Structures are given as C-alpha cells and as structure tokens.
Amino acid sequence: MRIALLGGTGDIGRGLALRWGRDTDHELLVGSRDPEKAREAAEAYIEKLDSYGADAEIKGFENAMAADRADVVVLAVPAYHLVDTVEAVADRLDDDTVLVTPAVGMQRDEDGFHYNRPGAGSVAALAADAKPDGVPLVGAFHNLPAGGLSDLDADFEWDTLVFGDDDDAKAIVTELAAGIDGLRPLDVGGLANAPEVEAVTPLLINVAMENDDLHDLGVRFQ
Amino acid sequence: MRIALLGGTGDIGRGLALRWGRDTDHELLVGSRDPEKAREAAEAYIEKLDSYGADAEIKGFENAMAADRADVVVLAVPAYHLVDTVEAVADRLDDDTVLVTPAVGMQRDEDGFHYNRPGAGSVAALAADAKPDGVPLVGAFHNLPAGGLSDLDADFEWDTLVFGDDDDAKAIVTELAAGIDGLRPLDVGGLANAPEVEAVTPLLINVAMENDDLHDLGVRFQ
Numbered sequence: 001m002r003i004a005l006l007g008g009t010g011d012i013g014r015g016l017a018l019r020w021g022r023d024t025d026h027e028l029l030v031g032s033r034d035p036e037k038a039r040e041a042a043e044a045y046i047e048k049l050d051s052y053g054a055d056a057e058i059k060g061f062e063n064a065m066a067a068d069r070a071d072v073v074v075l076a077v078p079a080y081h082l083v084d085t086v087e088a089v090a091d092r093l094d095d096d097t098v099l100v101t102p103a104v105g106m107q108r109d110e111d112g113f114h115y116n117r118p119g120a121g122s123v124a125a126l127a128a129d130a131k132p133d134g135v136p137l138v139g140a141f142h143n144l145p146a147g148g149l150s151d152l153d154a155d156f157e158w159d160t161l162v163f164g165d166d167d168d169a170k171a172i173v174t175e176l177a178a179g180i181d182g183l184r185p186l187d188v189g190g191l192a193n194a195p196e197v198e199a200v201t202p203l204l205i206n207v208a209m210e211n212d213d214l215h216d217l218g219v220r221f222q
Numbered sequence: 223m224r225i226a227l228l229g230g231t232g233d234i235g236r237g238l239a240l241r242w243g244r245d246t247d248h249e250l251l252v253g254s255r256d257p258e259k260a261r262e263a264a265e266a267y268i269e270k271l272d273s274y275g276a277d278a279e280i281k282g283f284e285n286a287m288a289a290d291r292a293d294v295v296v297l298a299v300p301a302y303h304l305v306d307t308v309e310a311v312a313d314r315l316d317d318d319t320v321l322v323t324p325a326v327g328m329q330r331d332e333d334g335f336h337y338n339r340p341g342a343g344s345v346a347a348l349a350a351d352a353k354p355d356g357v358p359l360v361g362a363f364h365n366l367p368a369g370g371l372s373d374l375d376a377d378f379e380w381d382t383l384v385f386g387d388d389d390d391a392k393a394i395v396t397e398l399a400a401g402i403d404g405l406r407p408l409d410v411g412g413l414a415n416a417p418e419v420e421a422v423t424p425l426l427i428n429v430a431m432e433n434d435d436l437h438d439l440g441v442r443f444q
Contacts, residue, residue: 111411111412111415112410112411112412114414114415114418115418115421186429186436187429187432187433189431189432192333193336193425195337196425197425199421200421200425203410203415203422206410206411207383207443211408214443219441219442219443221426221429221436221440222440222441222442
C-alpha cells in the first residue's frame with residue numbers, strides 16, 4: 001500500500017511514518033507544502049529507521065504530488081489547516097483514494113485543554129464537507145501521543161478508534177492501523193460518531209498534565 | 223466513611239454499593255425516592271455480598287434522609303433527574319458533605335450514542351448550579367459499565383477520572399475510588415474539564431456496540 005502523510009513533517013506524521021516504516025512494508029510518501037522540507041524529513045526518517053535495522057521506502061513530495069501517488073492519504077495536519085489541505089489536493093483524489101483524518105480541534109484555557117467542536121459537528125465533518133464527492137473519508141489515529149509514537153524504543157498497548165460511512169475504506173484503514181505493533185483498531189461506527197472520538201485527545205492531555213507519573217498517554221478500552 | 227448513594231437502587235448505584243460493600247468498610251446508605259424500595263435494595267445487596275463472604279453495613283432510606291446522614295453523597299441518578307435530586311436534598315447538605323456526580327447526559331440516534339452537552343457546559347455544572355453554596359462538588363465514576371461493576375465475579379483494571387474545584391473534597395473521593403479493587407482514580411483538574419470526561423461514556427457504548435468481542439467496557443489511560 002502507498003500511504004501519503006500530508007503534513008508528514010509534523011509530530012503525528014513523523015510518528016506514523018516511523019511506525020509504519022519499522023513495522024510494515026508500506027511505501028510512505030511524506031507530504032509538505034514545502035517539497036524540500038518533505039524530502040529532508042523523508043531522509044531523516046530513513047536514517048532513523050536504518051539505525052533500528054529497518055529498510056523503509058520513504059520519499060518526500062509537495063502535498064499534492066504525494067496525494068496524487070497514494071492509495072491512502074492521511075491528513076496529518078493541525079485542524080485549522082485541514083480544509084485548506086483537502087482543497088489543495090482535491091483534484092488529485094479519486095474514488096479509489098481513501099482519505100484519513102486524525103485531526104482534532106482543541107483550545108486551551110486556564111483549566112486545561114478542551115475539545116473545540118466545529119459547527120459542522122466534528123473536525124472530520126469539515127474534511128467530509130471539503131473533499132470531492134465519492135472520495136471515502138475515514139477517521140483514525142486521533143488519540144495517540146506523538147511523543148510515544150515517534151519513540152521507537154517505546155512499547156505501547158493503545159487503541160485507535162476508526163469511524164466512517166464507507167465500510168470498504170474503513171477496512172483498509174483498520175488493516176493499516178493493525179500493522180503497527182501494539183496498536184489495536186476498534187470500530188466506532190459512522191462519521192456521526194466522530195465528536196466523542198475527537199474529544200478524547202484533550203482529555204488525554206489533561207490527564208497527563210494533572211498526574212505526574214503519567215505522560216505520552218494513549219487509551220485502551222477494556 | 224458514610225456514603226449515601228442517591229438513586230442507589232439503579233444500575234450504577236448497585237455496582238458501587240456492591241464494590242464498596244465487598245472491598246471496603248464504609249457504611250453505605252442506599253437512597254431512593256421510595257424508602258421501601260431503598261430498604262429492599264439494601265437487603266438485596268447485603269444478601270448478595272453475604273454470598274461472597276462479605277459482611278457489609280448497608281441501610282435503605284428516602285433520598286433526603288440518606289443525604290442527611292452521609293459524609294459523601296453520590297448522585298447515582300440519570301442526568302435528567304440530577305437537578306431535581308440535588309434540590310430535594312439541598313437542605314440536608316452542609317459544607318462538610320461532599321457531593322459527587324457520576325451523571326452523564328446522552329442521546330441516541332441511528333448512528334449511536336452521543337454526548338448531550340447541557341448549555342451550562344456539562345452535566346456536572348448543572349449540579350454545581352443547583353447545590354447550596356459552600357457544598358463541594360466532585361465528579362467521578364462516570365465511565366464505568368454498570369454491568370461489570372455489579373458482577374462481583376468480574377475483575378477489571380479501569381480508570382475513573384476525578385474532577386472538581388475543591389482539592390480536599392477531591393482527595394476524599396479519590397480515596398473512596400481507590401478503595402475499589404481494580405479501580406484507579408486519576409486527577410483531571412477542575413469542574414471546567416467535565417465535558418470531555420462525560421463524553422467518554424457514550425463512546426464506550428458505541429465501541430461496545432460496534433465490536434462483538436467487547437462489552438462492559440471501561441477505559442484505561444496508559
């Protein structure tokens with residue numbers, strides 16, 4: 001499978017690239033608005049993986065070029081860039097491309113982090129509204145701490161919640177998630193169930209902030 | 223400690239009564255609007271616990287009578303009865319009584335369960351607005367499946383998130399939670415952080431509905 005990580009130079013993109021690079025044979029396309037930055041990141045990930053004995057195929061491209069080449073396009077960008085990013089790559093997507101959103105909207109106040117639910121209903125719904133009709137959208141990889149994901153010395157047992165209205169696309173993303181050691185994908189229904197998934201991320205940060213012995217938290221349903 | 227479980231004949235009240243009855247020496251007061259129902263539930267819990275070799279002190283009272291006698295008052299009622307219940311017992315509460323809300327507001331549609339966030343900001347905020355000034359309010363015990371909690375043959379490793387603006391009251395509730403075998407209380411800050419905690423409960427139900435091998439789910443942060 002060819003996976004494009006748009007915004008793949010960022011924290012969560014880096015974590016997914018390193019994990020897929022080590023644990024699977026997928027071909028990874030790091031996307032960025034700046035193609036030079038994308039190429040540098042791809043080289044850094046290859047070098048990092050090489051130090052772990054993993055021979056990964058990773059290339060860097062401008063976002064639209066990465067999306068054009070991919071079977072699965074992960075929108076690993078901040079929520080406030082999500083719609084821009086989808087629009088920038090829209091004409092490179094077709095019905096065979098699976099679009100994946102891990103994006104979460106948060107705001108911070110004096111008490112902690114809070115889920116900033118968009119008027120559309122969820123951050124995922126913003127992406128659904130911006131994408132071309134017919135391109136399936138799946139939500140996944142929301143509640144993963146970028147630090148722990150990027151640290152290849154860290155083992156974990158985390159769940160990732162997968163939602164979307166296209167069952168075939170969900171099955172593809174579920175398999176991609178299951179390819180990462182220690183990550184368990186769980187079905188959580190359709191796009192309408194996105195808000196409660198997205199709201200877990202600020203909660204994880206609040207728990208980590210308030211409990212000295214906990215950091216880089218994921219979640220496990222048991 | 224004397225703990226009143228208002229609405230203690232319901233699912234979550236039953237679960238907490240059985241767990242505290244087995245795992246601790248706390249005196250438990252089952253509250254109900256109907257005192258006869260409360261007494262019957264108390265007797266049923268004692269009988270159940272006796273079959274597990276536990277000798278628990280549990281009595282049944284009308285809600286206000288239970289609240290009057292208690293150090294800690296748990297509002298184990300549905301969200302739509304929360305304000306009524308607080309108002310009904312308000313003149314029995316004082317600054318030494320800790321009020322605890324495990325209540326969550328949910329609605330169901332064709333996609334699944336959703337967090338029904340009140341205009342006040344959270345269900346806990348509704349209780350905070352309804353209680354007498356000076357009585358401390360703590361949120362805890364939201365994300366626990368009543369079935370698993372009530373089944374004394376079930377072992378679990380679940381977290382419960384504790385929030386509130388009164389640190390002394392939070393410390394008391396944290397200790398009560400830690401008294402239940404397998405339950406780990408985690409601090410999640412102040413009352414303003416309630417919505418993301420309350421929103422986890424519909425998510426747990428959706429995950430259980432969509433994954434055949436998972437049921438009676440709690441959550442663990444790790």
